[in-house]
Amino acid sequence: xxxxxxxxxxxxxxxxxxxxxxxxxxxxxxxxxxxxxxxxxxxxxxxxxxxxxxxxxxxxxxxxxxxxxxxxxxxxxxxxxxxxxxxxxxxxxxxxxxxxxxxxxxxxxxxxxxxxxxxxxxxxxxxxxxxxxxxxxxxxxxxxxxxxxxxxxxxxxxxxxxxxxxxxxxxxxxxxxxxxxxxxxxxxxxxxxxxxxxxxxxxxxxxxxxxxxxxxxxxxxxxxxxxxxxxxxxxxxxxxxxxxxxx
Amino acid sequence: xxxxxxxxxxxxxxxxxxxxxxxxxxxxxxxxxxxxxxxxxxxxxxxxxxxxxxxxxxxxxxxxxxxxxxxxxxxxxxxxxxxxxxxxxxxxxxxxxxxxxxxxxxxxxxxxxxxxxxxxxxxxxxxxxxxxxxxxxxxxxxxxxxxxxxxxxxxxxxxxxxxxxxxxxxxxxxxxxxxxxxxxxxxxxxxxxxxxxxxxxxxxxxxxxxxxxxxxxxxxxxxxxxxxxxxxxxxxxxxxxxxxxxxxxxxxxxxx
Numbered sequence: 399x400x401x402x403x404x405x406x407x408x409x410x411x412x413x414x415x416x417x418x419x420x421x422x423x424x425x426x427x428x429x430x431x432x433x434x435x436x437x438x439x440x441x442x443x444x445x446x447x448x449x450x451x452x453x454x455x456x457x458x459x460x461x462x463x464x465x466x467x468x469x470x471x472x473x474x475x476x477x478x479x480x481x482x483x484x485x486x487x488x489x490x491x492x493x494x495x496x497x498x499x500x501x502x503x504x505x506x507x508x509x510x511x512x513x514x515x516x517x518x519x520x521x522x523x524x525x526x527x528x529x530x531x532x533x534x535x536x537x538x539x540x541x542x543x544x545x546x547x548x549x550x551x552x553x554x555x556x557x558x559x560x561x562x563x564x565x566x567x568x569x570x571x572x573x574x575x576x577x578x579x580x581x582x583x584x585x586x587x588x589x590x591x592x593x594x595x596x597x598x599x600x601x602x603x604x605x606x607x608x609x610x611x612x613x614x615x616x617x618x619x620x621x622x623x624x625x626x627x628x629x630x631x632x633x634x635x636x637x638x639x640x641x642x643x644x645x
Numbered sequence: 646x647x648x649x650x651x652x653x654x655x656x657x658x659x660x661x662x663x664x665x666x667x668x669x670x671x672x673x674x675x676x677x678x679x680x681x682x683x684x685x686x687x688x689x690x691x692x693x694x695x696x697x698x699x700x701x702x703x704x705x706x707x708x709x710x711x712x713x714x715x716x717x718x719x720x721x722x723x724x725x726x727x728x729x730x731x732x733x734x735x736x737x738x739x740x741x742x743x744x745x746x747x748x749x750x751x752x753x754x755x756x757x758x759x760x761x762x763x764x765x766x767x768x769x770x771x772x773x774x775x776x777x778x779x780x781x782x783x784x785x786x787x788x789x790x791x792x793x794x795x796x797x798x799x800x801x802x803x804x805x806x807x808x809x810x811x812x813x814x815x816x817x818x819x820x821x822x823x824x825x826x827x828x829x830x831x832x833x834x835x836x837x838x839x840x841x842x843x844x845x846x847x848x849x850x851x852x853x854x855x856x857x858x859x860x861x862x863x864x865x866x867x868x869x870x871x872x873x874x875x876x877x878x879x880x881x882x883x884x885x886x887x888x889x890x891x892x893x894x895x896x897x898x899x900x901x
Contacts, residue, residue, distance in 0.1 A: 592809035602844030
């Protein structure tokens with residue numbers, strides 16, 4: 399019998415939910431699976447909406463690939479991926495999930511309105527039946543490939559490899575996008591997450607300095623546009639902090 | 646959506662409690678399971694938290710994991726006699742945390758403060774670890790490779806709970822040496838917070854235009870220069886007007 403553990407996926411909006419899921423679920427599973435299956439060099443994290451018994455769920459899949467440069471859907475095709483062919487990919491992923499979370503499956507809230515659905519349904523294709531081929535049913539969100547850490551870094555001392563995340567997600571299902579909160583309220587506390595709010599405000603704390611600098615840039619830009627000489631170009635470059643000599 | 650940083654090291658929650666639960670369920674417990682599977686003598690893993698100045702911010706919050714061969718380790722003794730005392734050397738515990746998180750967990754100068762500062766007393770980096778840190782959660786071995794966890798921390802500094810105006814992202818002033826939580830954003834009057842956000846957005850627009858200008862000017866040749874810069878010059882002029890207006894709006898909101 400398959401065991402399931404429910405884990406909380408938090409975030410203010412779909413983007414924060416997606417980052418939490420990728421950073422703390424997909425990457426952890428990928429690192430563990432790559433340790434367990436050393437021949438693999440990349441892990442695809444993909445999503446699909448699957449219709450069962452009149453309900454649609456947004457589900458995830460991990461696919462290991464020997465070739466870090468392979469592209470979806472080839473990574474999920476046996477013809478192009480020997481590891482899927484003999485079940486090594488699925489076994490490594492299943493073991494990774496069990497090692498990390500103590501269960502066969504992680505439930506992150508996959509029904510409509512639930513966290514995983516809110517984060518990823520927009521990147522999925524149209525709902526498919528459970529028996530649909532993976533390559534066409536699932537859409538890749540990110541590929542996590544082995545990366546070499548900077549020699550001598552803390553990370554390099556503690557792990558044999560790192561991960562490089564390459565975004566593959568595109569919005570296949572715009573009907574699953576949540577409406578922009580900004581259109582419905584003028585209070586920034588309602589349309590920005592707490593983190594975005596303080597980041598945005600903090601960004602403005604040195605605006606006076608930015609205005610001074612941009613004013614200088616603008617003066618030199620206008621001077622160069624009126625007289626495109628090498629000297630004026632160099633002055634403009636300097637105002638923008640470009641250090642190398644003009645060609 | 647395109648701005649999502651897929652390599653972000655941050656973690657998110659709408660409240661301090663959600664962020665703490667995220668840390669426990671996605672970091673501490675998976676690390677404990679990997680550790681218990683690979684180190685038979687390990688019986689528990691303690692997440693300890695401490696708030697003290699270290700290198701950068703005065704209100705920084707630090708997290709540390711301590712493995713023990715006892716299911717109920719004593720504190721502060723554990724800080725001195727944990728299974729892997731050399732925290733900066735590679736060992737079984739650091740390998741497990743690297744597998745789970747890629748390196749360690751969190752951000753001492755921001756996210757950790759939002760999540761855990763309420764659970765700490767302000768201390769000092771000159772104190773022994775057993776005094777500077779205190780246990781927040783214990784994950785105990787369950788069988789060969791599973792765990793159960795229990796939160797042992799409690800609310801000690803209420804002004805930090807659910808307060809996102811802390812650390813390096815603190816919204817007023819540029820002084821790093823804070824010894825208390827900042828003003829809660831929910832208590833800031835609407836007019837002022839709108840003005841502050843507009844000022845921040847104006848600063849971002851200026852930054853983006855300057856970045857584009859930098860790229861364009863790097864590649865420019867004298868022949869096509871003025872024409873290539875026409876559009877950017879107009880955008881910079883408009884952004885400067887908006888920025889000046891936004892800066893004045895904050896001054897007006899803040900004047901008595």
